[in-house]
Amino acid sequence: MKINFFEYKKLYNEYKKDFQRIFDDVCSRGAFILQEDLQDFENSLSKFLNIKYAIGTNDGTNALIIGLLANDINYGDEVILPSHTYIATAAAIKLVGAKPVFADINLKDNLVSVESIKKKITKKTKAIMPVHVNGRICDMKKIKAVASAHKLKIIEDGAQSIGAKFEDKFTGYYGDCATISFYPAKILGCFGDGGAILTNNKSIYTKLYQLRDHGRDTKGDIKLWGTNARLDNLQAAFLNFKLKNLKKDINKRRRIAHIYDNELNSITNLKLIPGPKFKKQNYDVYQNYEICAENRDKLKNYLEREGIRTLIQWNGKAVHQIKSLKLKADVPNTVHFFKRCIMLPIHTFLKEKEVMYICKKIKKFYEIH
Ligand SMILES: Cc1ncc(COP(=O)(O)O)c(C=O)c1O
Incomplete structure (x- = not known):
């Protein structure tokens, strides 16, 4: 796949x-x-x-x-x-x-x-x-x-x-x-x-x-x-x-996120975005499904070999970490986050069986690592 x-x-x-x-x-x-x-x-x-x-x-x-x-x-x-x-x-x-x-950032929802x-x-x-x-x-x-x-x-x-x-x-x-x-x-x-x-x-x-x-x-x-x-x-x-299709597209994203939430939440090496159950006041549209993963780079390479494209946002750097700009910030949670963050596919053409395949491969990875 x-x-x-x-x-x-x-x-x-x-x-x-x-x-x-x-x-x-x-x-x-x-x-x-x-x-x-x-x-x-x-x-x-x-x-x-x-x-x-x-x-x-x-x-x-x-x-x-x-x-x-x-x-x-x-x-x-x-x-x-x-x-x-x-x-x-x-x-x-x-x-x-x-x-x-x-x-x-706070580490609950980044x-x-x-x-x-x-x-x-x-x-x-x-x-x-x-x-x-x-x-x-x-x-x-x-x-x-x-x-x-x-x-x-x-x-x-x-x-x-x-x-x-x-x-x-x-x-x-x-x-x-x-x-x-x-x-x-x-x-x-x-x-x-x-x-x-x-x-x-x-x-x-x-x-x-x-x-x-x-x-x-x-x-x-x-x-x-x-x-x-x-x-x-x-x-x-x-x-x-x-x-005209925006509502439908958002619902599709929310359904995919729901599957990721259910399938991945038992993996202790992952930290998911808090789902609707955690914070009722938030209605998320899931522009991205971004999680924190231990062994992140290995996980990314493993998924790539299995045919799954993921993305590490903004080249893996928070703004203050961009060397050429010489910025300063004391933001330990942000640093912690950027060592682990990875985005899983969540576009509107993604099929349910593909989401399940991604989850299966992630589970497999953490059985080994
Ligand atoms: C958080 C954030 N702010 C600002 C922008 C800038 O938007 P644009 O690329 O349309 O100029 C983006 C675009 O990716 C973004 O993700």
Whole structure:
């Protein structure tokens, strides 16, 4: 058996005719930049996520950058984030002139620890950037309480968490704004780069709207320094079509995760993500099924030989461990996690018998090692 980690070609082929129809429709109308398909998608997205405003951006990184700018994060400010994230989160902070300050994760679900956030707050702290890694929302109630007590902004990095909920609320509910990525491997992916930023706050929305398009307001007048962070109208049209299947796709991921949970939970050398039984307030969408494994590298090689592709996220490095950037952080749980983390396949084309095969091979590995 051969099990891939990504299935990009299958994703296209499944709805090939629809995608070709959309391509033809948009191109024959010459509707490329800031057109009605983008507006339609933004409306559908805000409806789906129960948020007042959604703005399409050219990717999740630029969504973070304009999110920081709209919240007046500037040179010399400090922003607290986990080091367990993609470089984009820290880069966005750096690129607006602020300083990324790393908080540790908790080892229960590998998300940013609220206690650690509290310890990192200084006079210069202006914002918290929680990252909902793997499709699980951080403890936003507690984070919101800390932010309110210290008058800090919250910019949620929801690149991986579309559709996930914390106490029945989607990404974006608790923060001043929240971002999403539509990178092809994401739960809702487009055919290239894409992203969005969400907010319930009208004045933040107005700024985001202008920042995305060189400072222009709805009449075309330039109100502030902005950039080009627009989502292509064509990508928006594809995304609007794919959004219709999002619930189904999330359910499929949740079913696969459930099988992994049941099959693997007796292996003492593994630490799984806490499933729904552990924390009822989290509705996870499983962008990734990432576990901690003893003997991780050997396990990866063994599965590879058995035809199973796995992935070690971000080249096996937390952001502060990227040598060239010369960053500092005292985050022992994050270091512990990155020595062990490994992601098992969880795409929507995965068959139940393939998931069972993966579990069988993992069990076999730990019988020997
Ligand atoms: C946690 C996180 N933040 C930010 C990003 C950046 O998104 P994009 O690649 O769309 O710029 C990603 C993308 O993988 C991500 O996983």
